[in-house]
Amino acid sequence: MVRVQSFVFSPLAENTYVLYDETGEAVIIDPGCYDTRERAELSGFIEQNKLKPGKLLNTHAHIDHILGNAFVKRQYEIELYLHPADLPVLRSAPIMAPHFGIMTYEETDVDHFLEAGQRISFGKSELEVRFVPGHAPGHVAFVNHADRFVIGGDVLFRGSIGRYDFPLSDYDTLIHSIRTQLYTLPDDYTVYPGHAQPTTIGHEKKNNPFVRL
Known part of the structure; x- marks a missing residue:
């Protein structure tokens, strides 16, 4: 059984998951750990539970979801996975960071590209990669069918959807992704x-109200 531990990090209140x-x-x-205290909170949980991180996954590369990428890669000597279509977003992060009041972003490289339908394994568990642009x-979203959950990033929220007014965002594409890739999953x-x-x-x-069936 997969356990999901969440942390709320940075001034942008981003959810990081282990x-x-x-x-x-x-x-x-999506490690959003921004400062020393947040990094200590993440690493403290991993140490206390004797966990062995094996992969670093990004749903997408907006600045609030990647603030801790360099720290996590260095701390655990693991590699970063991202969909190639989000490379322009990742490369723009140093420019975007100051606009959100973030002055200490550290860049890092992608090691592996994700693709739709790919299976990500860890321990006895598996995540399916679903491509959900918009x-x-x-x-991408990461689906665990055995325990019936989705790590969805900024696609679908309770009563809302992800923003579509950013550069390279698109409302129609986002709605299509929700309908075809998330709403095709069981209701529970x-x-x-x-x-x-x-x-x-x-x-x-x-x-x-944005995508009611």
């Missing part, structure tokens, strides 16, 4: 978003 199972092997998704051109799947509280596929199908 996923791990009974083997102790783990993946870190909020960002290379946005939990969605862990990039900000705020979790929701379920079924709740959003019935209640989301």
Whole structure:
């Protein structure tokens, strides 16, 4: 069984996730840890639970989701996975960071490119990569079918959707991604978003004003 531990990091209140199972092997998704205290919180949890991080995954490369990439790569000697379509977003991060009041962003390289349908393994567990562009051109979601949840980044929120007014964002593409890649999952799947509280596929199908079925 996969356990999902979330942290709320940075002035932008981004959700960072550590996923791990009974083997102790783990993946870190979208580390937004911004300062020394937040980095200590993340590493303290990993140390206290004797976890062994094996991969660093980004749903997309907006600045709030990648603030801790360099720290995590260095701290755990692991490699970064990102969809290639989000490379322009990643490369623009040093320019975008000051616009959000972030003055200490450290760049790092991508080691592996993600693709739709790919399976990411850790311990006895597996994540399916789903391509969900719109909020960002290379946005992906990570689906765990055994435990029925999605790490969804900034695509679908409780009662809302990701912003589509950023450079390289597109409203119609975002809605299409939600309908074809997330709403095709069973209603009881939990969605862990990039900000705020979790929701379920079924709740959003019935209640989301942007994409109600």
